[in-house]
Amino acid sequence: MVQPARPAVLPIRYLALVAVAWAALGPVYAASPARPARLGLCAACHGETGMAQIPGAPNLAGQKVDYLLEALKQYRDGRRNVPLMRTVIGPVSDADLDALAHWYSAQTPHTQGNP
16 A cells, blocks of 8 residues: 655754754854955054054955955056055955955954054
8 A cells, every 4th residue: 555645844853953053053154254364464554453553544344345355356456546555465366355355344343442
């Protein structure tokens, strides 16, 4: 005798296991990006945490990653004509620019004097 097909129902144990695994991995995905190797020259003016170290330099902490990445590419390629930025960025790879953009976007902005 052929048994009727059972609807595909995920066992509660499986769902619980997935929920626990997701909760355990959540902090891994939420962790800050690694400190970029190319951060040194940027940090001289914009600060390691994205808070400007010199007058006139913009704060980068918390900016949208897409904005930062596009701005960095424009400085590198000369579409933004700022000789100092073009010199500092030089022939930086897309991977390095991506790392810098992710780093600064992940930093928390703060008021000067209140890190």
